[in-house]
Amino acid sequence: MVKLEELFANEENRVLCLGNEAIARGAIEAGVQLFAAYPGTPSSEASTAIIAASKKLGFYAEWSTNEKVAFETAYAASISGARAMTACKHVGINVLADALYSAAYMGTKGGFVLLVGDDPHCFSSQNEQDSRWLGVSAQVPVLEPSNPQEAKEFTKLAFEISEKFESILVVRSTTRISHARSDVQFDKYETSFREGDFEKSNRYKCLPALARANHPKLVSKMETIKEWISESGLSVIEGQNDTEYGIITSGISYAYVKDALEILDKDVPVLKLGMVAPLDEKSILEFARDKKNIIFIEEVDPYLEDRISALFIQNGIVPKIHGKCTGITKKYHELNSRLVAEALQSVIGGKLASVGEIQKAEEEITDFIPFRPPLFCPGCQHRAAFWELSKVVRKNKGIFASDIGCYSLDPWVTDTILCMGAGISMANGFSRVIKDKPIFAYIGDSTFFHTGLTALANAVYHKANINVLVLDNRMTAMTGFQPNPTEVIDIADVAKSLGVEYVVEFDPYDFENGKKIFEDALQHEGPTVIIMRKICANEWWRQQRRSGQKIEVYHIDPETCIACGTCIVQYQCPAIYWSIDTNSKGKKYSVIDPSICTGCSVCSQICPVEAISKAVDTDE
Amino acid sequence: MSKTYKMIVCGVGGQGILTITDIIVIAARKKGLHVLGSEVHGMAQKGGSVVTNLKIGEKLHSPTNPIGTCEVLVGLEQNESLRYMKFLKPRGIAITSNTVLFPISWKKDKKAADNAKEKIEENITKFDVKLVMIKAENLAIEAGLALTQNIVLLGALSQVEEFPLTEDELRDALKQRVPAKYVEQNLKAFELGIKTVKNL
Structure with missing residues (x-):
């Protein structure tokens, strides 16, 4: 990560940073005055950087409770004349969409930028939703950078375009x-912030009659922007003119095209679109008019392909189309320069070294390579909570609706994971049609404040017979330990004030107590809320290490251990593994890695032969 | 340099993969070379399989290296080195620690670790690569800090022919990147890495 001082130093400099940090710098150079966001991979580092810089530069920034709240907060600042920005991951768009679609009608005043991080290949996400369609469905311009430098420039430019056309600008x-991670050129910037002023007007009320009047204005605004793009320099044509082939692409796909053409040693004209909505029809038609073949290279949806093919028909030009429709690239997962080289080779020819031998070796080893998915960290209280719960859930044949967060990694009891906040609502639904089984919902503190609150109010209102388990680890851990309202709002108080009669709290490491509480809660009619509160073990461990505090780790006695696997096979603590050597009985035993043990004590509680105890001090 | 130098660094989350990447990019930048790398954050927390792509050169476009393209692979764990071996080009160099970290899929088999070491090497030989296996853990302990296994491998990497950064350039970047109180151990780990490869 780039050093904070470097990120906002007001000087020209070439700095090594993440694409997200380049975006943050772009926002700072543009003089963003209000920033609000909810974290979500792959957008979080941009928000982290801007929020960190805000304190030094003296503008307002916050981690909001959800994407919709963040969007609306930023939108109010924009229509008061200040430059404002919000950021989210692709699925965060679904949460803020309600505000976005209507705000698009009403327009903006101070530059307003919505950064969205899409996740082709689902590296950290539940789907591969393609945000470029917002340009069509919400009628907002969408810029698509193709590298970190452009990500910085486009973010800055987005504020300018937004102000020029009074439009929300999406940076995808x-x-x-x-x-x-790359070296990005930083520029000097001005820090004069404007005083906000709201000019009263009917424009900002989405009442039917006003919305009806606003819609044609929005359509005409998009037409104006469309005319403007061809002069903006955002559409770039590269390569020798050629009447045979032309490639149309945007974003990261452009980078793959550049590499692929080098690999194939081919010179084919490329039209790179910097703005993917509205489409730069003039440049596209000029580029394609004399060509026999147009090749579309893009990730996930055939967005450019479908829209531009329609444009060709409307304008009576009929090049042969190559793309998702001919299967040269897939409609799912990410691309790379090899996949694009193969796709292009099938149309334009060229040399491409075979990787047959490597693929053959890869096939032979695939079964051997061990599965190493992300797991609960050593000492994770989710692991402890789920372990205890799994007994109760299994015994009672319960249905378990989980939610989005670290706890999505549960290997034991989870039946459903849908989207932020869905656990409690789905539990409500299950409870209406499944009468003979207990219904559980599981939710973290950040997700509780994100969309769990409304679902809980609904459950109380309708007297749902469900058990809501809240794991309050004091922060939004999964996305990088961001703070959230649990710092100042007590979730137990919230539940009680919403009218939940059965509210208990306990320490998730305390198994005996937990067991009693779960069994007791099942006897209760109506919604129960059980809060397990403990700081995220990973963050606690880091804090201890940073402050030089000693961690009291646990140790397994090789002679007492019967190698039953409770701690390794069942509890699956990543700090415990099988010994390489054997004990005096010639048997393998469990070993704790003291360098990652957090001393949570859970293994010592579940060991059936009491082989695990606090290690004698052998530190240093 | 006109050619783009492509490499990957892999291992298990928490092993210091990003630190190696950082040191290389710092050194490359100081030398005036362009760098482009790709990381995966989020779900790949502690304990998951982690890989970073790195390109050093002049004309850099896409941030990832597809299969069969890398000059060097630096692997902090044997299973992970094997997992990403396909990214090396034919006769590319695989610098890997002999460390084996217990993956979840071995939980049920008490002897999985015993059997694995031989099999991993056997499987690596299915790829047409030059394998440099380093006892990084032992050397890191010798250097005085078990966490410096990554730096041992960085030392070895500095000796790779055609690697665009010199020993001195990497050493300078290392001093800049690692915590001040551990510079000494890290430098020692770096030297031990160099020595091991020279003695090969």
Whole structure:
């Protein structure tokens, strides 16, 4: 990560940083005055950087409770004349969409930028939703950078375009841009912030009659922007003119095209679109008019391909189309320069070294390579909570609706994971049609404040017979330990004030107590809320190490251990593994790695033969 | 340099993969070379399989290296080195630690670790690569800090022919990147890495 001082130093400099940090710098150079966001991979580092810089530069920034709240907060600042920005991951768009679609009608005043990080290949996500369609469905311009430098420039430019046309500007990044690390040129910037002033007007009320009047204005605004793009320099044509082939692409796909053409040693004209909505029809038609073949290279949806093919028909030009429709690239997962080289080779020819031998070796080893998915960290209280719960859930044949967060990694009891906040609502639904089984919902503190609150109010209102388990680890851990309202709002108080009669709290490491509480809660009619509160073990461990505090790790006595596997096979603590050597009985035993043990004590509680105890001090 | 130098660094989350990447990019930048890398954040927390792509050169476009393209692979764990071996080009160099970290899929088999070491090497030989296996853990302990296994491998990497950064350039970047109180151990780990490869 780039040093904070370097990120906002007001000087020209070439700085090594992540794409997301380049975006943050772009926002700072543009003089963003209000920033609000909810974290979500791959967008989080941009928000982290801007929020960190805000304190030094003296503008307002916050981690909001959800994407919709963040969007609306930023939108109010924009229509008061200040430059404002929000950021989210692709699925965060679904949460803020309600505000976005209507705000698009009403327009903006101070530059307003919505950064969205899409995640082709689902590296850290539940789907591969393609945000470029917002340009069509919400009628907002969408810029798509193709590298970290452009990500910075486009973010800055987005504020200017937004102010020029009074329009919300979407900057669409993808994981490979946001998490690319490269040297980026930083420029000097001005820090004069404007005083906000709201000019009263009917424009900002989405009442039917006003909305009806606003819609044609929005359509005409998009037409104006469309005319403007061809003069903006955002559409770039590269390569020798050629009447046979032309490639149309944008974003990270452009980078793959450049590499692929080098690999194939081919010179084919490329039209790179910097703005993917509205489409730069003039440049596209000029580029394609005399060509026999147009090749579309893009990730996931055939967005450019479908829209531009329609444009060709409307304008009576009929090049042969190559793309998703001919299967040269897939409609899912990310691309790379090899996949694009193969796709292009099938149309334009060229040399491409065979990787047959490598693929053959790869096939032979695939079964051997061990599965190493992300797991609960050593000492994770989710692991402890789920372990205890799994007994109760299994015994009672319960249905378990989980939610989005670290706890999505549960290997034991989870039946459903849908989207932020869905656990409690789905539990409500299950409870209406499944009468003979207990219904559980599981949710973290950040997700509780994100969209769990409304679902809980609904459950109380309708007297749902469900058990809501809240694991309050004091922060939004999964996306990088961001703070959230649990710092100042007590979730137990919230539940009680919403009218939940059964509210208990306990320490998830305390198994005996937990067991009693779960069994007791099942006897209760109506919604129960059980809060397991403990700081995220990973963050606690880091804090201890940073402050030089000693961690009291646990140790397994090789002679007492019967190698039953409770701690390794069942509990699956990553700090415990099988010994390489054997004990005096010639048997393998469990070993704790003291360098990652957090001393949570859970293994010592579940060991059936009491082989695990606090290690004698052998530190240093 | 006109050619783009492509490499990957892999291992298990928490092993210091990003630190190696950082040191290389710092050194490359100081030398005036362009760098482009790609990381995956988020779900790949502690304990998951982690890989970073790196390109050093002049004309850099896409941030990832597809299969069969890398000059060097630096692997901090044997299973992970094997997992990403396909990214090396034919006769590319695989610098890998002999460390084996217990993956979840071995939980049920008490002897999985015993059997694995031989099999991993056997599987690596299915690829047409030059394998440099380093006892990084032992050397890191010798250097005085078990966490410097990554730096041992960085030392070895500095000796790779055609690697665009010199020993001195990497050493300078290392001093800049690692915590001040551990510079001494890290420098020692770096030297041990160099020595091991020279003695090969």
